Amino acid sequence: MGGTWKTQNKRRPGAYINTIGAAQPKQDTSLGRTMLIGNTQLNWGAKGIIELDSNSDFKALLGAPLSTPEFGALRETLKGALTVLLLNNNDGTKSEVTDEALPWKFTAKYPGTKGNQLHVSVVKDPNDLTRITVSTIYGTEVVDQQVIRTTTAQGLVSNDYIDVEYLSDATEPVATVESTDDGAEFKAAPGQNKLETLSASTTYDLVGGTTEPVEVTDLMNDVLETEQFNVVTAAGFAPDNNIHQLLAQSVQRLRDDEGYKVRAVVPVYEGGYEYDYEGVSVVSNGVILEDGTQIDTTTATGYFAGISSATDSSKSLTYSEYPGAISTYPSLNNEQTIKALNSGWIVFTAKRGGRVVIEQDINSLTSFSDDKPKSFSKNRVIRTLDDIATDFESVFENTFIGKINNDETGRDLFKANRLSYMQGLVNGGIIASFTNDDLTVEPGVDSDSIIATVAVTPIDSMEKLYMTIVVQ
Template identity: 45%
Template sequence: MAGGIFTLHNKVRPGAYINTKSAKPIAKDDSRGTVLLMNGVQYGWGNNGIVELTSDSDFKSLLGVKSNDSSLLTVNEALKGATQVLLVNANDGNHAQYSDDSLPWKINAKYAGIKGNDITIDLIQDAVDNTKIIIKILFDFEVVDTQTISMNEPQYIQDNDYVSFTLDNSKTDKLKDFVGQNTVKLTGGTTNPVNDLSKQMNLLSDAMQKHHFTVATTAGFDENSNIHSLLVEMVKDLRDKQGLKVTAVVPYNTTKYDYEAVSVVENGVILQDDTIITSTVAAAYFAGKSSSVPLNQSLTYADYDNAKQSYPALGNEEIIRSLKNGHIVFTDRQQGGVVIEQDINSLVNFTDEKSYQFHKNRELRALDEIANNTKMVFERDYIGKSTNNAGGRNVFKGDRVEYFKQLIGNNVIDNYGDLDVSKGEEDDQVIINYSITPVDSMEKLYNTITVTR
């Protein structure tokens, strides 16, 4: 960890710098916590497009794999912080199915994809009541659904998370003479591979336009993939042209973004079970944490859940270089565990319009929250509903005053000022201007100890 003595107050790494010498209610945004993730994995099952995932999700039914499957590594890392992951799932193809003259239904896999071919259905005559049939749905040799129906009432069979049944009314008597047991297997399921970058970007772009999220990441793709830079361009478009203040998290490569809404993850960690989390997977972790951290908190020095060692471990000079380049790095604590060294983004060239404050993610999150909230409230409560006169504008101004007071009371901002709401040149225009003083967390302690005789 960083520390030591200081000559000037110019340290880069967070830490306690100590000289010894002789005498001389938290504001929470309920919309936060959602990460949009495209990880490049084709699961061969699930909705073609967005799959909504939480830590309590039934991953087997939604993606065809158990929650501890290695293909879910980025998802699980994101869910260590995010309340919800919107996974971009490329699963275009054909549905597996089964039908024959002995059954009254056509059976279809719920989703397209090759994993539909892993569905089998056991039909078993009920040993207690031989006029009934027990129907077991097996997915990858595991029973995932069981139901019992009368041989005379095949129309009462229920669809489930894996298959649907289409009744052929001309075959409703096919089960009347059923005896013993029969097993059928669905076939014909296919997944169209998506290896072309343009197709991947179309999927990602479509998801970004249709869904609400806080942070987007392409964690899981190779660090040198062009998809990371393309994601950044999409985020810039959403922020600068559409007014949606979302951010991106990408793994480190040689690209220099120098943009406040992009966090670049340089290294990874080793988990307690020896799983190696590379920088591209660790980007999912940071995205998840960034999406849900309270607006009055920073991720600087926040523990990496279940990590025992940074990977690769960086030396002091390497850490300083990385921080100066605007990168997220994970570092080892002397007492054990791994922390996020500093909660920053890739903006490193500061101007009068983009000062050092925009480089600090806690302050940027506060500014983004204000921009998003003002946009949401104006569109929801005022557009087309309020008269653009002094009275109407004063109501809007009062709304903003109360909102800013809440932010101050919860240590999100320190102050606001110069709040002016006026009519624009055209009758339907409202001009609002104000100043905001965001606050950051304590990071660097300069401690001078005076020794007296």
């Protein structure tokens, strides 16, 4: 006798076995996710966030392939990020087409003028007139093709470019007049099947699509509050565009006022706004790729934003290579490089062998204090501190808040949970040795509050070698 069990109340002897999945560690869903504020008017695509990765169908989602020159910042961001959340300010009217000869209404998937480049081709098979091929054409390229029968018009489905609405596959009834002994009698003959009466090959153009863009900064404020990401950038906008300053100020508010530990990456604008903040990195120059393409500073900002989002707190980006780059643009000499680093700027540096590296993984913090020591200018340190703060908040909200008593036992449970987490950081080489005394959990002023204090020493990466060779 056997089976499964919920409570230990079985009467008969036997083995009662439950098979369940072990609880899995919660994945950090923000790692590798970069928000990119779009600088190009797409005239296509969903308004708001479009989630992209290297395998996305860019033509369907953005209206053009990734190789399009205007997508430079997106291409560079995708070199580092796992996922790019592209903010698209497209809005307007969707193009469409209806025709009495068709059993469907076709509407562009998204608003914008690019919807006017859509066409639908309906072709009968000359060897089988009941077999019909319906093709969606974007510009001159067939992007979707479906085969139906004259009797299965309802089977045509929407695709990545157009939405299909089934209307009716019969023409309107035709009125007829018959003479009878009592006079004329009016009747309606049944309508014919539209697809059966359709000519052999017909193409229909979608029309009426318009672009009415919304203000990107209005959208930006909304998505910064609601989307899951860890780095945001407006790479691609000119360095003197005030969107970079607005973005940095929004990130500072999110970090300091709301506890949302995200970071911003902006291009340098010499003589412009001084950021001087650990949550903002400033990129000072660009690169030249193997094919000779010059990646300017604001475009290269996308790469640093992307790779920053995908780098965890156990690693530094100092001396990490810029993929596909062979030189810098512009190049900085030794004096200029030191000045840039002292200003808290990211510098791309050309090295022997035709490679380009990130000189030092730093942020824009240059004013140090007891509350913000020099180590806070290192991005690896900030990633560590951000991860600790985020994990403490997440565990408290999901496991303890409203569920565990605020008494000595409850506080000990919270401390035990956090000690285990901190030991994991030690084992991962993220922080230095950690003891029980480095974490205290005490009752707060109110009966429902606790005060946790944690002392940590983030581990940095080796960056400087001072060596003396003694000749005997």
